[in-house]
Amino acid sequence: MNVSIQEKSDSDKVKTLIVEGEVDAFTAPQLREKLMPLCKDSREVYLDVSKVDYMDSTGLGVLIGAYKSLRANQGRLILVGVSPRLSRLLKITGLAEIIDIEDGA
Amino acid sequence: MKEKLRQEYAELLTSYLREKREDQLYAAQQMSKWMLEQKIPPEEMVSYHVAAMKEELENVPQAVLDSFDFLIEMMIGYGIAYREHENLLHRQKELEYEIEVAVGMQQTLLPDEPPTHSGIDVGVISVPAHRMSGDYYNFEDHGGRTIGVALSDIIGKGIPAALCMSMIKYAMDQLEYPSDPSEILRRLNTVVERNVDPSMFITMVYGVYDIEHHRFRYAAAGHEPGLFYQEKEGRFEDLITRGLVLGVSRDICYEEYSVDLEPGDAIILFSDGVTECRIDGQFLGRERFKEIVQKHLHLPAQEAAEKIYQEIYEKANYELKDDQTIIILRRPTDA
Incomplete structure (x- = not known):
């Protein structure tokens, strides 16, 4: 069970993280470490989760942390390539209504 | 004490060098265990050996004796590792004890038994994956007219989840009952939002069962939808709700829903750990969960809850992640 995270800077204020693998209690801290610094001074953070096989509630916790941090500076968190399973999880938790979701490219 | 040990070692060694018997080697094994208990470090052990050789044997070549000085130096590192290990064991025991106390405290946060009432049959089972649980549940009896039921899943597991659980418990104790489910969630959301780490969140379903009218009113904050079992049709309906998990945004309003129960109908609330239980590498899922529930629902609610859990636990190969x-509220067929 592993996760790999790649960063792509679209511009100073727009950042993209591409996440691959499983995001659970063991790997969520790695995602948090990469994601949180981007949220501090970006306007938009795209999180490409199209290659995420599994995300549990700890992973959702990281998304919520990122969402809150961006919201504090009028920024946006955008999820890209959400799987049906993750989509269901986001709907149940009500997060689908506050976090922007875009179809995968 | 050490002098005595040193002498015993010397005697055992010389008798072995003389007779080379198997039982003397066995005695040495026993002695090493005892030396460990007496916390004799390895470098000291070697020095006992050198002293015994010098005393008991003649003509030990000087090079051999010198080599032991070398060995003693080599053993010092092992001695340090050994003492660190001892310290860690000691600390682990302390932590174990603290966790044991915390587990006991957590148990006091959960009700011992579900409420008993002739107008409704209630059953509950809650099993932590590890020693401390992130699932919280509660019942309140509002003077025998209505029963409040709460089920909450706190993100994460173990000690952080347990600490968060005590906050939920005390926040709920401060609320006034009976109250609307949506209002309860709105107030809890405010408490959680103010008091938790940004990446922490809690899901909750709160419902009020009206024993006289057999109406279940409920609202949910991002919780796995419960099930409504209608006995006449023998089918389940998902208790779909809208509502954001607790602790993310301030000023959230929760919608309230309700269902009316006919005799034999039941409400089943559960945490997502149940449907996300892995069976042969696949999630149990809601459909298979419904099949298991239906199989046991004819039993009294408490027994049904236990049987359902047991079957899932067996299917999951006795491994909970x-x-x-699981909470069951069932309208008795004669009420």
Whole structure:
């Protein structure tokens, strides 16, 4: 069970993280470490989760942390390539209504 | 004490060098265990050996004796590792004890038994994946007219989840009952939002069962939808709700829903650890969960909850990855 995270800077204020693998209690801290610094001074953070096989509630916790941090500076968190399973999880938790979701490219 | 040990070692060694018997080697094994208990470090052990050789044997070549000085130096590192290990064991025991106390405290946060009432049959089972649970549940009896039921899943497991659980418990104790489910969630959301780490969140379903009218009113904050079992049709309906998990945004309003129960109908609330239980590498899922529930629902609610859990636990090969809680509220066929 592993996760790999790649960063792509679209511009100073727009950042993209591409996440691959499983995001659970063991790997969520790695995602948090990469994601949180981007949220501090970006306007938009795209999180490409199209290659995420599994995300549990700890992973959702990281998304919520990122969402809150961006919201504090009028920024946006955008999820890209959400799987049906993750989509269901986001709907149940009500997060689908506050976090922007875009179809995968 | 040490002098005595040193002498015993010397005697055992010389008798072995003389007779080379198997039982003397066995005695040495026993002695090493005792030396460990007496916390004799390895370098000291070597020095006992050198002293014994010098005393008991003649003509030990000087090079051999010198080599022991070398060996003693080599053993010092092992001695340090050994003492560190001892310290860690001691600390682990202390932590174990603290966790044991915390587990006991957590148990006091959960009700011992579900409420008993002739107008409704209630059953509950809650099993932590590890020693401390992130699932919280509670019942309140509002003077025998209505029963409040709460089921909450706190993100994560173990000690952080347990600490958060005590906050939920005390926040709920401060609320006034009976109250609307949506209002309860709105107030809890405010408490959680103010008091938790940004990446922490809690899901909750709160419902009020009206024993006289057999109406279940409920609202949910991002919780796995419960099930409504209608006995006449023998089918389940998902208790779909809208509502954001607790602790993310301030000023959230929760929608209230309700269902009316006919005799034999039941409400089943559960944590997502139940449906996300892995069976042969696949999630149990809601459909298979419904099949298991239906099989046992004819039993009294408490027994049904236990049987359902037991069957899932067996199917999951006795391995729980997440805490599991199942609550059943059933309108008796004669009420």
